Amino acid sequence: MNDQIRQIADRIRGLRDIAQLSVETCSQDLGIPVETYRRYESGEADIPASFLYQVAGKFHVEMSSLLTGEEPRLHVYAVTRAGGGVKVERRRDYGYQSLAFNFVDKKMQPFLITIEPRPDSEPVPMNAHPGQEFNYILEGNVMAVVDNHEVLLSPGDSIYFDSRHGHGMKAIGGKPARFVAVIL
DSSP states (O other): OHHHHHHHHHHHHHHHHHOOOOOOHHHHTTTSSSHHHHHHHTTSOOOOOHHHHHHHHTTTTTTHHHHHHSSSSSSSSOOOOOOSSSSEEEEETTTEEEETTBTTTOSSSEEEEEEEOOTTTTTOOOOOOSSSSOOOOOOEEEEEEEEEEEEEETOOOOOETTTSSSEEEETTTTEEEEEEEEOO
């Protein structure tokens, strides 16, 4: 098990223990199967960023606290220099980089996301979570799927959607794609 995943899983379990909630209650509240929740909390499975976002909301903590084990400290502004930010390697399909990890009481979660190309025969990996999402394509071409609608996006294009609906992105054209995602 990856040490970073284990540490995040331990933080999630610690929050549940402090709140004196059962695995069954948390899985029901977060809308996922009990076994999936157990696998995330034990560190046996990749933990999607959307799940971390839900856990942070449920326990009223900053998502960056789950990722780093440290509380954000900045109140007025936060600068993330090129190549900086907290890397979140939660799913094999996406590389996340948190762009406001050290700002307190965020109203949104901004990420720089990199998608490596996969064979055309592989389906678009799908996800769903509460809220809304905005994605702005920086590099590469992306096939976005939202609620079974396919949309081809190129650099400079953007998409805004209700993230409760199934959605996913896939780099196409044999090259990696990078985009800014803002989750509300």
